[in-house]
Amino acid sequence: MQQIVNGISLGSIYALIALGYTMVYGIIKLINFAHGDIYMIGAYIGYAAITFAHLGFFPAMVISMIACGLLGVITEKVAYKPLRNASRIAVLITAIGVSLLMEYVMMFFVSPDVRSYPAVLNNKVFHIGNVIVNTQQIYIIVTAIVLMVVLQFIVHKTKVGKAMRAVSIDKDAAELMGIKVDQTISYTFAIGSAMAGAAGVLVGLYYNSIDPLMGIMPGLKAFVAAVFGGIGIIPGAMLGGLSIGVIETMVSGYGSSLFKDAVVFAILILILILKPAGILGKNTREKV
Amino acid sequence: MLEIKDLNVHYGVIHALKNISLTVNDGEIVTLIGANGAGKTTTLRTISGLKKITSGEIILDGKQIGLLSAPQRVSLGLSQVPEGRRIFPEMSVLENLEMGAFLRKDKDEIRKDMQSVYERFPILGDRKKQLAGTLSGGEQQMLAMGRALMSRPKILLLDEPSMGLAPLLVREIFEIIKDINKSGTTVLLVEQNASMALSIAHRGYVIETGSIVLTGSGEELMKSNEVQKAYLGGE
Numbered sequence: 203m204q205q206i207v208n209g210i211s212l213g214s215i216y217a218l219i220a221l222g223y224t225m226v227y228g229i230i231k232l233i234n235f236a237h238g239d240i241y242m243i244g245a246y247i248g249y250a251a252i253t254f255a256h257l258g259f260f261p262a263m264v265i266s267m268i269a270c271g272l273l274g275v276i277t278e279k280v281a282y283k284p285l286r287n288a289s290r291i292a293v294l295i296t297a298i299g300v301s302l303l304m305e306y307v308m309m310f311f312v313s314p315d316v317r318s319y320p321a322v323l324n325n326k327v328f329h330i331g332n333v334i335v336n337t338q339q340i341y342i343i344v345t346a347i348v349l350m351v352v353l354q355f356i357v358h359k360t361k362v363g364k365a366m367r368a369v370s371i372d373k374d375a376a377e378l379m380g381i382k383v384d385q386t387i388s389y390t391f392a393i394g395s396a397m398a399g400a401a402g403v404l405v406g407l408y409y410n411s412i413d414p415l416m417g418i419m420p421g422l423k424a425f426v427a428a429v430f431g432g433i434g435i436i437p438g439a440m441l442g443g444l445s446i447g448v449i450e451t452m453v454s455g456y457g458s459s460l461f462k463d464a465v466v467f468a469i470l471i472l473i474l475i476l477k478p479a480g481i482l483g484k485n486t487r488e489k490v
Numbered sequence: 491m492l493e494i495k496d497l498n499v500h501y502g503v504i505h506a507l508k509n510i511s512l513t514v515n516d517g518e519i520v521t522l523i524g525a526n527g528a529g530k531t532t533t534l535r536t537i538s539g540l541k542k543i544t545s546g547e548i549i550l551d552g553k554q555i556g557l558l559s560a561p562q563r564v565s566l567g568l569s570q571v572p573e574g575r576r577i578f579p580e581m582s583v584l585e586n587l588e589m590g591a592f593l594r595k596d597k598d599e600i601r602k603d604m605q606s607v608y609e610r611f612p613i614l615g616d617r618k619k620q621l622a623g624t625l626s627g628g629e630q631q632m633l634a635m636g637r638a639l640m641s642r643p644k645i646l647l648l649d650e651p652s653m654g655l656a657p658l659l660v661r662e663i664f665e666i667i668k669d670i671n672k673s674g675t676t677v678l679l680v681e682q683n684a685s686m687a688l689s690i691a692h693r694g695y696v697i698e699t700g701s702i703v704l705t706g707s708g709e710e711l712m713k714s715n716e717v718q719k720a721y722l723g724g725e
Contacts (some may be wrong), residue, residue: 321656365592366550371581372580374572374576375541375572375577376589377559378564379590379592379641380641381592
């Protein structure tokens with residue numbers, strides 16, 4: 203039970219990151235490998251907001267989300283948009299390049315050292331039965347749930363969200379409706395990156411430490427989560443994130459923490475063999 | 491209404507449309523017929539802005555639109571029902587229709603137009619919450635047409651509305667096209683089903699390997715030897 207609570211809070215963070223992967227994949231069929239680094243930069247922006255501007259948790263997270271949203275849009279415009287008609291492998295390699303660029307530019311500016319995150323939340327511990335829940339976990343879970351509900355609302359009820367779905371289903375048809383495809387792609391990057399920004403601040407609080415390469419592992423695991431749930435499917439990313447989080451903490455809690463990463467990637471291999479479309483994915487049939 | 495002058499379009503090195511000129515007058519149904527690969531769909535995609543022109547002019551209501559983006563052309567009153575319908579299968583019928591009205595802000599009028607789409611296609615009204623991908627082929631065609639009408643187009647471009655439909659349904663769809671035209675929308679219709687298209691069209695053009703080879707009224711074309719031989723199976 204304790205491990206489930208820990209797993210859900212970790213999983214919520216993966217889910218937030220996985221959402222960005224899945225949304226971007228849904229709309230331009232790109233695995234945006236720089237996404238984990240946007241999350242890392244989000245953690246640093248939150249760090250700066252708390253340490254230098256003495257802001258609280260909530261404003262720091264909002265600033266980080268806005269900044270990451272902008273960064274996502276700029277990345278797309280500079281790196282991916284010129285390759286819109288290029289082969290997918292060219293864009294994928296560009297994404298890896300952007301990822302490395304972000305990591306090492308950040309290293310240049312903030313030094314490669316690990317920094318400890320300022321504690322903005324007074325950390326109380328609650329005992330519910332024999333399960334221990336701390337304030338940070340509650341903040342993480344509540345924030346993640348709120349953001350996911352907001353996201354679902356945007357995607358299903360707003361004009362921008364419907365345009366995003368239309369573009370991800372059929373770009374030409376969307377254009378014939380009068381939907382501006384490039385603009386819609388920018389919105390998608392903005393929203394997905396903002397989610398990663400929020401996750402960055404949450405993880406800083408949770409683990410207390412950040413460094414310029416911190417985005418690699420959670421980035422990859424969130425990618426596994428997105429594939430696990432069915433890449434391109436938003437509820438799939440949520441489910442995938444939570445599952446991977448719970449599985450990972452279960453493995454380190456009851457097995458050995460040495461194996462937790464191996465297990466996560468073993469799941470990726472298994473899912474690709476058994477159900478490549480993901481848990482919620484359907485093998486799409488087309489009607490002529 | 492719509493005028494196309496000396497239009498040239500390329501796919502890479504392939505010269506797909508060669509000096510195409512055609513006119514659609516206010517209130518007309520004009521059809522463009524021709525064999526597979528003659529350039530019918532390319533013509534429509536170029537008019538709606540999905541395909542770039544190499545040279546030539548596209549004029550809508552006296553305005554040059556040849557260099558505008560597809561969404562800008564929609565806002566000027568052009569609406570296309572693409573080949574193969576291209577509805578959004580993972581969205582509901584209602585959402586598909588909302589997408590058709592994407593550029594409009596007049597909510598009350600949108601609601602009215604949605605009602606009139608449901609009157610024209612009652613089956614869509616019955617299924618508005620259903621995912622569009624679950625509709626039958628004929629229903630999807632109706633949805634695609636209803637969706638295109640939601641932008642209140644001055645001119646409706648239809649690409650192969652009969653494709654893949656049973657003969658009875660084809661007849662029904664063509665009746666609806668006639669009806670849409672009577673209620674004031676100009677229609678440019680691309681079809682392989684030449685006899686059906688010519689039977690409802692005021693005028694027609696015949697396209698062959700990227701060039702217009704023949705033009706005339708619907709009746710004239712129906713009677714002409716070339717059309718009889720090539721497209722209507724006559725001797």
